Amino acid sequence: MDHPRPSAYTFNMTRADTGKVEGRGARGVLRFLGLVALGGVTGGLAALLAVGFVGAVVWLNDLLLVSPRGRMMFAHPEWLAVATVLVPTLGGLIVGQLHRAIPEGRPHTPADAIAAVQTRRGRLPPRAGALSALSGLVSLGAGASVGQYGPLVHMGASLGSAGARLLRLGRSEDNITIACGVAAAIATAFNAPLAGIVFAHEVVLRHYALRAFAPVAAAALVGHVIAAEVLDRGALFHVEQLAIPRPWEFGVFLVIGGLGALVAGAYMHAILGVGRLARRLPLAAPLRPALAGAGLGVTALWVPDILGMGQETLRFATIAGAFGSVELAVVMGLKLAATALCLGMGFGGGVFSPALVIGTLFGALCGTLIGLAGAAQDTFVFYAICGMVAVTAPVIGAPLTSLLIVFELTGSYALTTAALASVTLASPIAAQLFGRSLFDIQLTARGLDLSSGRGRAVLEDARLGDLLSQEGVTLRPETTVTAAIHALGQAGHGEAYRVDADGRYRGSLTLADLEVMREQDRSDAPIADCPATPRPVLGPEASIWAAMRQLQEMTGEAIAVVDEDDVFHGVVYESSIARAFLRYSDELRKEEHGAG
Amino acid sequence: MRARRILAVMALLSGLAAGGMAPGQTGQTSPATGTGPLTVLSWGGAYERAQRRALFAPFTEATGIPVAVERYDGGLAALRRAVAEQNVPWDVIDMTRSEAMAACEAGLLEPLPADLAAPAPDGTPVERDFIDGAFGDCSLTHSVFATVVAYRTDAFPGRRPTEIADLFDQHRFPGPRALQRTPSVNLEWALLSYGVPREELYRLLSTRRGLSLAFARLAGLEERRWWETGSTPVELLLDGEVAMASGYNGRFFDAMAHRDAPIAILWDGQVQEHEVWAIPRHAPHPEAARRFIRFATASERQAALTRYIPYGPSRHSAMQGVTTHADSGIDMRLHLPTHPLNAGGAVIKDEAWYARSRTRIGELFRAALTAEPPTDD
Numbered sequence: 013m014d015h016p017r018p019s020a021y022t023f024n025m026t027r028a029d030t031g032k033v034e035g036r037g038a039r040g041v042l043r044f045l046g047l048v049a050l051g052g053v054t055g056g057l058a059a060l061l062a063v064g065f066v067g068a069v070v071w072l073n074d075l076l077l078v079s080p081r082g083r084m085m086f087a088h089p090e091w092l093a094v095a096t097v098l099v100p101t102l103g104g105l106i107v108g109q110l111h112r113a114i115p116e117g118r119p120h121t122p123a124d125a126i127a128a129v130q131t132r133r134g135r136l137p138p139r140a141g142a143l144s145a146l147s148g149l150v151s152l153g154a155g156a157s158v159g160q161y162g163p164l165v166h167m168g169a170s171l172g173s174a175g176a177r178l179l180r181l182g183r184s185e186d187n188i189t190i191a192c193g194v195a196a197a198i199a200t201a202f203n204a205p206l207a208g209i210v211f212a213h214e215v216v217l218r219h220y221a222l223r224a225f226a227p228v229a230a231a232a233l234v235g236h237v238i239a240a241e242v243l244d245r246g247a248l249f250h251v252e253q254l255a256i257p258r259p260w261e262f263g264v265f266l267v268i269g270g271l272g273a274l275v276a277g278a279y280m281h282a283i284l285g286v287g288r289l290a291r292r293l294p295l296a297a298p299l300r301p302a303l304a305g306a307g308l309g310v311t312a313l314w315v316p317d318i319l320g321m322g323q324e325t326l327r328f329a330t331i332a333g334a335f336g337s338v339e340l341a342v343v344m345g346l347k348l349a350a351t352a353l354c355l356g357m358g359f360g361g362g363v364f365s366p367a368l369v370i371g372t373l374f375g376a377l378c379g380t381l382i383g384l385a386g387a388a389q390d391t392f393v394f395y396a397i398c399g400m401v402a403v404t405a406p407v408i409g410a411p412l413t414s415l416l417i418v419f420e421l422t423g424s425y426a427l428t429t430a431a432l433a434s435v436t437l438a439s440p441i442a443a444q445l446f447g448r449s450l451f452d453i454q455l456t457a458r459g460l461d462l463s464s465g466r467g468r469a470v471l472e473d474a475r476l477g478d479l480l481s482q483e484g485v486t487l488r489p490e491t492t493v494t495a496a497i498h499a500l501g502q503a504g505h506g507e508a509y510r511v512d513a514d515g516r517y518r519g520s521l522t523l524a525d526l527e528v529m530r531e532q533d534r535s536d537a538p539i540a541d542c543p544a545t546p547r548p549v550l551g552p553e554a555s556i557w558a559a560m561r562q563l564q565e566m567t568g569e570a571i572a573v574v575d576e577d578d579v580f581h582g583v584v585y586e587s588s589i590a591r592a593f594l595r596y597s598d599e600l601r602k603e604e605h606g607a608g
Numbered sequence: 609m610r611a612r613r614i615l616a617v618m619a620l621l622s623g624l625a626a627g628g629m630a631p632g633q634t635g636q637t638s639p640a641t642g643t644g645p646l647t648v649l650s651w652g653g654a655y656e657r658a659q660r661r662a663l664f665a666p667f668t669e670a671t672g673i674p675v676a677v678e679r680y681d682g683g684l685a686a687l688r689r690a691v692a693e694q695n696v697p698w699d700v701i702d703m704t705r706s707e708a709m710a711a712c713e714a715g716l717l718e719p720l721p722a723d724l725a726a727p728a729p730d731g732t733p734v735e736r737d738f739i740d741g742a743f744g745d746c747s748l749t750h751s752v753f754a755t756v757v758a759y760r761t762d763a764f765p766g767r768r769p770t771e772i773a774d775l776f777d778q779h780r781f782p783g784p785r786a787l788q789r790t791p792s793v794n795l796e797w798a799l800l801s802y803g804v805p806r807e808e809l810y811r812l813l814s815t816r817r818g819l820s821l822a823f824a825r826l827a828g829l830e831e832r833r834w835w836e837t838g839s840t841p842v843e844l845l846l847d848g849e850v851a852m853a854s855g856y857n858g859r860f861f862d863a864m865a866h867r868d869a870p871i872a873i874l875w876d877g878q879v880q881e882h883e884v885w886a887i888p889r890h891a892p893h894p895e896a897a898r899r900f901i902r903f904a905t906a907s908e909r910q911a912a913l914t915r916y917i918p919y920g921p922s923r924h925s926a927m928q929g930v931t932t933h934a935d936s937g938i939d940m941r942l943h944l945p946t947h948p949l950n951a952g953g954a955v956i957k958d959e960a961w962y963a964r965s966r967t968r969i970g971e972l973f974r975a976a977l978t979a980e981p982p983t984d985d
Contacts, residue, residue: 080814085964316815324808324815331802334821393803 047185048226054175054189055196055231058168059238062200065149065164072153076103078320096319097309103154104301107359110147112298119144119360121162122215123451125169125194127458129187129216130466131473132599135177136190141170147360151301155319157308157350162362164201168193169216184603188224191217195228196235198413204420205229205236211413215449218466221603255390256426262433265398268378269434272402273441275374279348279367280407280450284457286356297358304357308350317343318350322369326400329372332392337380344373363450367404375399397427398434406442409449411435470596471557476550476584479559479592480573484583486511489518489540493529496521496539507569509580510539517572517580519544549574552581556596559589645674646896650702652679653839654862658916659702661934663904666912670903673896681837682790684711687888691716696890699897705747705882706792706959710966712746718887719746724898726906728925737907742922747884750905751913752920754878754945754954755793758841758860758871763851772877772953773801775852776825783851784831786844791973792962793854793879796955798822800877810958814965823976834978845871858917861943865936876953878945883919920946 074082077095086092111117120140128136148163172193176186191212199208209232213220217228257265290300312318317325325343328334335343351366379395397418405414415435419428447453452462462469485508487496500508500523510518522545529535529542548562549572562571563586570583648664650656656677664675678698684707690696703711711717725748728737735743742749757775761768764781774781775797787794796809799822804812812818826832833850835841841855842863857878863869885901887894903909910921911929918940921927930941941947945954962969 079811080818081811081961084814084968085961087964089968317817324812324818327804327808327812328815328817328821331804331821334802334817 044223044226047188047223048230050175050179050189051192051227052230052234054172054192054227055199055234056238057175058171058193058196058231059200059235060242061167061171062164062197062235063238063242065145065167066160066201068149069152069160072149073155073320076154078153078155080316080324093313096312096316097306100155100305100309100312100319101302102305103150103156104303104305104357104359105299106150106154107147107156107301108298110143110150111358111360114140114143116140117297118358119147119163120166120170121362121451121454122165122169122194123454125166125190126216126451126462127455127460128169128173129190130218130462130469131460132183132187132470133473135186136166136170136173138170138174138177141166141174144360145170148362151354151359151361152321154305155308155312156301156305156354156359156361157318157320157322157347157366158354158359158361159363159365159367160321160361161198161201161364163360164197165194165362168195168197184599187217187603188227191224191228192231195232199232199235200239202417202421203236203239204417205232207413207416207420208232208235210416211408211410214410214412215408215451218462219603223603257391257394257430261391261394262430264378264382265394265430265433266437268375268395268398269402269437270441271378272371272374272399272434273406273438273445275348275370276367276403276406276438276442277446279351279363279370279403280446280453282348282352283355283363283450284453286352290357300357301354301359304353304359307353311346311350315343315346318347321365322347323365326369326372329369329376330393330396332379332383332389335373335376335380337377337384340373340377340380344370344377347373364404364408367407368400371400371403372396373399374403394427394430397422398430401431402434402438405435405439406446407450409439409443409452411439466600467597468557470600471560471593472555474556474592474596475552476554476556476559476573477552477581479556479584479588480552480582481570481585481588482582484509484570484572486580487521487539488512490538492536493526493539493542494535497523497526497530500526505569508539509572509583510544511580515580516578517549517574520547520568520572521545522568547572550584551575556589556592559584560593563589645676646699646893646900647676647678647697648700648702648900649678649680649698651681651838653837654859654866655838655856655917655919658858658913661916662913663909666909667900667903671896671899673900675900682707684714684716687711687716688714691889694890696888696892698888699891699893700900701886701888702750703747703884703886704959705741705744705749705884706957706962706966708744708747708884708886709959709963711886712744713963716889717746718889718891718894720744720748720887720901721898724748724902724905726902728907728923730925732925737923737925739922739924741882744884747886748901748905749882749884749922750910751883751922752880752946753883754857754880754950755788755854756857756860756878756945757797757852757854757874758845759852759874760845760848761870761872768872769852769874770876772797772874773803774874775854775877776801776829778830781851784833784849785829786833786835786841786850786853786855787826787829788841788854789834789836789978791969792957794826795819795822795969795973796879796957797854797877798825800955801825806953806955809955810961813969814961819969819972819976823973826977842869842871845869857943857945858919861918865933865938875945875950877955878950878953879955879957880920880945880951881957881959882922914940914944918943918945920944 073079076099077083077086077092078099083092111119125136145163145167151158152160169190172189173186176189194216195208195212198211199205209229212228217224347366348370375396375398378399379392383389401414401418405411415428415431418431455462460469460472485500485503485505487508487510489510489512496508506523508521512518521539521542525542525545529537547568548566550559552573552575559571570585572583573581575581650659668674725734727734759769763783769781795813799809799812799818802821838856838859841853842859844850845853846869857873860871860873864871887897891897907923907925910923910926914921914930915934932938933940
C-alpha cells in the first residue's frame with residue numbers, strides 16, 4: 013500500500029514511513045497552534061450550524077403544528093387531528109425522496125463518522141452529509157420520533173471533514189477536525205462543553221492523545237460560548253433543592269442500571285429489527301417513512317407524548333405524579349415502538365433524544381414503583397435521571413459523556429453520583445449482551461467490527477489489493493517440470509502459481525514439489541500433474557486483517573489473490589503484509605500518543 | 609361581609625375621587641382645543657392615582673386638553689362590542705400587551721405610527737432607547753409591571769416564604785390564599801412549584817398534562833379566594849382575611865408606603881408584563897390620543913411615574929431618571945420589578961401565547977376551577 017501522500021500535508025507533524033516526529037521546537041508549536049485555531053474555527057462554524065438547525069426544527073414544529081405550543085396557539089383546533097396524521101406522513105414522503113439521492117439510500121449518521129475516523133479513511137462525502145442533515149431536519153420538523161443530536165453530530169463531523177479537505181490536510185488531522193465538529197455540536201446542543209470533548213474522544217476518536225485534545229477542546233469551548241450567547245437555552249433538566257438519597261437507594265440505582273441495560277438492548281434491537289422487517293416489506297424504500305409517519309400520527313391522536321423529540325414528555329417524567337405507573341409503562345413502550353418504527357422505516361434522525369425520553373420514563377417508573385412500595389418520594393428525580401443515564405449510555409456507548417451531561421446540565425454532584433451507580437452496571441452489561449453501542453452494532457452489520465479496537469478496524473478496512481504484486485512466478489499448467497524449476501531459479505522464488513490460458517488460478521507449487529517430480533524422473537511431465545500444495549487464496553477485496561489471519565495458518569512466501577471467477581490477480585507477499593501491519597500500527601501509535 | 613362593605617365604600621370613594629380629581633368631565637369641552645376631553649381607560653386604584661399626578665394633570669397643563677378616566681378591569685368584550693357598534697367612548701386604553709396583541713389582530717385597535725414616541729433627551733433614537741418588544745403594531749409599551757405574591761409578615765412566625773412554591777405549601781405556610789380569577793399567572797406559578805424551569809413553562813402549559821398538573825396544584829389549595837379587581841388582594845391582606853395573595857407590585861408597594869401595611873413582596877416567580885398604550889378603532893379623538901401617548905411615553909414622564917408607583921419604565925433613559933418616592937422618599941429603584949435584585953426569578957409572560965390561546969385556556973380554567981360559564985375572553 014502506498015504511504016500517505018506527504019505532499020498533501022499541511023500540518024504534517026508526523027511521517028508514518030520514517031517514524032520520525034517532525035516539527036519539534038518553535039515551528040512545531042506554531043503548527044500545533046494552527047491546528048488548535050482550526051479546531052476553534054471548525055467548532056464555531058459547527059456550533060452556528062447547530063444553532064441554525066435547532067432553530068429551524070423549532071420553527072417547523074411550531075409552523076406544522078407538531079409542538080404543543082404551536083398546537084395550542086393554532087386558531088382552529090378542529091384541524092389538529094388532521095394535521096397530526098398528515099404532517100408526519102407527508103414528512104416521511106419527502107424524506108423518502110431525499111434518500112433516493114444518497115448513494116446508500118439511507119441518511120448518514122454518527123456511525124458513518126465513527127467508521128471514517130476508526131478506519132482512518134477520513135473523508136465524509138459532503139453531498140451525503142448535506143442531504144442527511146436535510147433529511148434529519150424534515151424528519152424532526154414533521155414530528156418523527158427521532159433525535160436531533162445524531163444529525164447535529166454528523167453535521168459537525170461533515171463540516172470538520174470538509175475543512176480538512178479544503179486545506180488538504182492529512183488523515184490524522186482530518187480525524188481531529190471531524191472530532192472538533194462533533195465536540196462543538198454536542199457542546200452547543202447540550203450547552204455542555206466537557207461532555208462534547210469527552211464524547212468526541214470516547215465515541216469518535218476512541219483515544220485521548222494530547223494532540224487531538226487541544227483542538228477538540230477549543231472547538232467545544234467555542235461551541236459552548238455560542239450556545240450560551242446565541243442559543244440561550246434552558247437546562248434540559250432543572251433540579252433544585254435536592255434531597256440526598258438514602259444509602260439503600262444507591263442499591264436501587266445499581267439495579268436500575270442493570271435493568272436499564274435490558275431496556276437499552278430492547279430499544280437497539282427494536283430499531284434494527286424494524287429495519288430488517290422494513291426491507292422485507294413489499295413497499296418501495298422511499299415510501300416506507302411515509303407509512304411510518306402515518307402510523308405515528310394515528311397513534312399520537314391518543315398518545316401525543318410520542319410525537320417529536322419528546323422534550324415535554326422527558327420533563328414531565330422528572331416530576332413525581334405527572335404520570336401514573338401504568339401510564340409510564342404505556343408511554344415508554346409506545347415511545348420505544350414509535351422510535352423503532354420511525355428509524356427502522358427510514359426517517360432520518362438520531363437515537364439519543366428518544367433514548368433520553370425512554371430512559372427517563374423507565375427511571376420514573378422505577379421511582380413510582382418504589383413509591384408505591386412505601387418509600388418517600390423526595391428523591392423521585394434521582395430515579396428518573398438514573399433511568400435516563402442507564403438507557404442512553406449503552407445506546408451511544410458513552411458512559412462518561414452521559415455522566416458529564418448530567419453533571420453539566422444540573423450542576424449537581426449528588427445526582428451525578430447516583431447516575432454513576434446506574435452506569436456502573438448498565439454499560440458493561442449492555443456491552444456484554446448486545447455490543448458497545450448501537451453505532452458499533454450497525455457498523456458490525458456493515459462489516460466493520462470495532463469490538464477489538466482501532467488497530468483491527470484499520471486493518472479490516474485496508475484492502476489487500478493495495479499490496480498486490482505481479483512479481484510472483486506464474487506458470488501455465490502445460491509447462492514442464494524442468495522449465496518450471498528453471499523459471500523459479502531464474503526468478504529467485506520458491507513458489508509458483510499455476511495459471512491457465514484464461515488467466516484462471518489452478519493451484520500453487522513449491523520448488524520442493526517440483527524437485528520431487530524431477531527425482532521421480534518426471535522432468536518432462538507438465539506441472540498440471542504435480543500435486544498442488546494446499547495454499548489459502550484471498551479475493552482482491554479481502555482486508556489486510558484477513559490476510560494476517562491466513563498467515564497464521566500457512567508457511568510460504570505469499571498468498572495468491574484470486575477473484576470470484578478464479579481469475580488470478582497477483583500475489584501478496586508475507587513481508588508486504590507484515591510491513592503494512594507495522595506501518596498501520598506505527599501510525600496509530602503516533603496518532604494516539606502524539607503530544608503536539 | 610365586613611370586607612365587602614369596606615370594598616363597596618372604597619369603590620364608591622374611588623369613583624368619586626376619580627370624578628372629582630379628573631381635570632375634565634366627560635361631556636366637557638376643552639377651551640384650548642375645542643374638543644371633548646380625552647377619555648382614558650385605566651385600571652383604577654393606586655395606579656390610576658399615580659397616572660393622574662405624573663401624566664394626566666401635566667398633559668392637561670401642557671396642552672389644555674382635559675383627561676377623563678374610566679375604569680378598566682381587562683378583557684376585550686366591552687371593546688369588541690363598542691367597536692362593532694361604532695360607538696367607542698374611549699380615546700386611549702391602558703392595557704396589557706397580550707390583550708393589545710389579541711385586540712390588534714381582531715382589528716379592534718388603530719395602528720400606531722412608527723414615529724409616535726419622542727426621542728430620548730440625549731437624542732438616542734427611540735428604537736435603541738425602548739426595551740425589546742416595546743413596539744407593537746397597535747401598541748407602545750410604557751412600563752413593565754409584575755404580578756407578584758405578597759404575604760402578611762406576621763402570618764408565619766419564625767419563617768418567611770422565599771420561593772413561589774411556598775404559595776402552595778400550606779403546611780409550612782398555613783392560611784388562606786387570594787388569587788386572581790384568571791388562568792394567567794396562576795398557571796405559571798402552579799407549574800413552577802413542580803420545579804419546572806421558567807424557560808419551559810409555556811411549552812409545558814401547552815400540553816394536556818401540563819395544564820392538568822397546574823389545575824391540580826391550584827385545586828389543592830385550601831381556603832382559596834378569587835379576586836378580580838386589583839385593589840382587592842391588598843384589602844384582603846390588610847384585613848387579615850388571607851395570609852398570601854397575588855397582586856400587582858405597585859398596589860402592594862402603595863399599601864406598604866402609604867398605609868404602613870404589614871406585608872412583604874415575594875419576588876420569586878414574579879410575572880412581568882408590558883403595559884401598553886393603545887388607541888381603539890373609532891376612537892372619538894385619535895389625534896389627541898396620539899399626542900397623549902407621545903407625551904406620556906417621553907423619558908421625563910416615565911421617570912415621573914416611578915415617583916408614585918414602582919413600575920419599570922420602558923425606556924433606558926427613563927430608568928436612569930428613577931429616584932425616590934414623591935411622598936415617602938423611599939428609593940424606588942429597589943422596588944421596581946426590573947431591578948436586578950428582584951428580577952432574578954422573574955417569568956417573562958409569553959404574551960403571544962396568551963394572545964392566541966386566551967379563550968381556550970380561559971374555558972379550561974373556568975371549567976376546572978371556578979365552575980363559571982365561559983365568556984368570550
